[in-house]
Amino acid sequence: MKILLAPMDGLTDSYARDILTSIGGFDLCVTEFLRVTDTLFPQRVFYRRCPELNPEEPQAISHTPSGIPVFLQLLGSDPQAMAENAAKAASLGSQGIDLNFGCPAKTVNRREGGASLLKYPERIYQLVQSVRQAVPEQIPVSAKMRLGYDDPSLAMENALAIANGGANWITIHARTKLDGYRPPAYWETLAPVREALAIPVIANGEIWSVEDYLLCRERSQCEDVMLGRGAMVTPDLALQIKYQTGQLSHEHYKPLNWADMVKHLEQLYLLMSANTALKERYIAPRLKLWVKWLMPTYTQAEELFIELKKIRDARDAIKLIQESSRSC
Ligand SMILES: Cc1cc2nc3c(=O)[nH]c(=O)nc-3n(C[C@H](O)[C@H](O)[C@H](O)COP(=O)(O)O)c2cc1C
Structure with missing residues (x-):
């Protein structure tokens, strides 16, 4: 398959x-x-x-x-x-x-x-x-x-x-x-x-x-x-x-829990930040977009998104995402 x-x-x-x-x-x-x-x-x-x-x-x-x-x-x-x-x-x-x-x-x-x-x-x-x-x-x-x-x-x-x-x-x-x-x-x-x-x-x-x-x-x-x-x-x-x-x-096979997913979002942040051709203002919306997609699978994403949507700065966004995994 x-x-x-x-x-x-x-x-x-x-x-x-x-x-x-x-x-x-x-x-x-x-x-x-x-x-x-x-x-x-x-x-x-x-x-x-x-x-x-x-x-x-x-x-x-x-x-x-x-x-x-x-x-x-x-x-x-x-x-x-x-x-x-x-x-x-x-x-x-x-x-x-x-x-x-x-x-x-x-x-x-x-x-x-x-x-x-x-x-x-x-x-x-x-x-x-x-x-x-x-x-x-x-x-x-x-x-x-x-x-x-x-x-x-x-x-x-x-x-x-x-x-x-x-x-x-x-x-x-x-x-x-x-x-x-x-x-x-x-x-x-x-x-x-x-x-x-x-x-x-x-x-x-x-x-x-x-x-x-x-x-x-x-x-x-x-x-x-x-x-x-x-x-x-x-x-x-x-x-x-x-x-x-x-x-x-x-x-x-090990189920992907929220803490694991947060590590992948950190990776997304790092990959985008390392790309000098990518404008900084695209990073936070991109992180938010994926967190929004994750909402049906992870309740943590649902709670996180309420706060995340108010944020514009990429560093603040990733900090909030990281905190969401510490509190679970
Ligand atoms: C936002 C979005 C962008 C897409 N862009 C493309 C594309 O560039 N090329 C393509 O062949 N299909 C594109 N598709 C169609 C998807 O590849 C797929 O056929 C469709 O989403 C159905 O599969 P799914 O129900 O698993 O999402 C796009 C779909 C979405 C939702």
């Missing part, structure tokens, strides 16, 4: 990827999307989106510091520009390229990128094929799609287009663009797609707990999953799933 960490613009950046993969359970990360129009980006743009590609960073290229591979995600509708940028990412050492056919954002869809392409399976096929041909064979190309734009009627056709275009696997967020992020996720719609495709299908959407994982696996017939918001809320969810399904032994 494989568990992937979902790309989430503004949430799963390199800091979150570092922390979540250090907690464990994840086999692969995908970066937030890099939007390709008609130009070949310079190297610095790739490094900004995927700092793990930068050889000046201490970890192995295109891996998190815990050694988990990171794929760069591209979003766009021009096959040539997508192919050129994919080839460049591969030449910089990207462990793989993921293509986004699921983003619901208006700005992206107006320019025919993301989920809007799901109306045109032929264009999806061309995009996957041109990227596949531009990237060395040993570098995987994957794609992430939703069930459809307004409705799921083209789900199978789009999935087949991705597979026939040469993708190594496909992740399906089991909702249409119209569904947005409203529950439920229609996991059962993935089963016939998995049956029809020769490549692995990775299920995504609404997995918040081990119980959700088990139900998703039963309904979708997919063993592999991608976790998004559930990983922000319960950072050891991937570990819990692997432990409860017998993939991890007792010695390798």
Whole structure:
């Protein structure tokens, strides 16, 4: 079984990827999307989106510091520009390229990128094929799609287009663009797609707990999953799933308590503070954002957030976070 960490613009950046993969359970990360129009980006743009590609960073290229591979995600509708940028990412050492056919954002869809392409399976096929041909064979190309734009009627056709275009696997967020992020996720719609495709299908959407994982696996017939918001809320969810399904032994699993999580938030603070290019004023909001996501799992986060939201200074924010673990 494989568990992937979902790309989430503004949430799963390199800091979150570092922390979540250090907690464990994840086999692969995908970066937030890099939007390709008609130009070949310079190297610095790739490094900004995927700092793990930068050889000046201490970890192995295109891996998190815990050694988990990171794929760069591209979003766009021009096959040539997508192919050129994919080839460049591969030449910089990207462990793989993921293509986004699921983003619901208006700005992206107006320019025919993301989920809007799901109306045109032929264009999806061309995009996957041109990227596949531009990237060395040993570098995987994957794609992430939703069930459809307004409705799921083209789900199978789009999935087949991705597979026939040469993708190594496909992740399906089991909702249409119209569904947005409203529950439920229609996991059962993935089963016939998995049956029809020769490549692995990775299920995504609404997995918040081990119980959700088990139900998703039963309904979708997919063993592999991608976790998004559930990983922000319960950072050891991937570990819990692997432990409860017998993939991890007792010695390798210890529940993540609040004091442990505070250590990871300290790490987030240190990583952000060490980055001289990052403006100080971004640090406190970022800490607050994650504490807010943690509220459903940790009562301490709920109490902490009431005080934390009044604070602007990053040092005061981290002090308050540290105090919350001492009082528990
Ligand atoms: C804030 C946010 C940003 C996202 N950004 C991306 C993105 O850059 N690329 C992408 O393919 N999906 C993106 N997604 C979709 C997620 O990868 C995932 O498919 C979706 O959240 C459903 O999974 P979940 O229910 O486990 O969160 C984003 C989702 C959220 C909530």
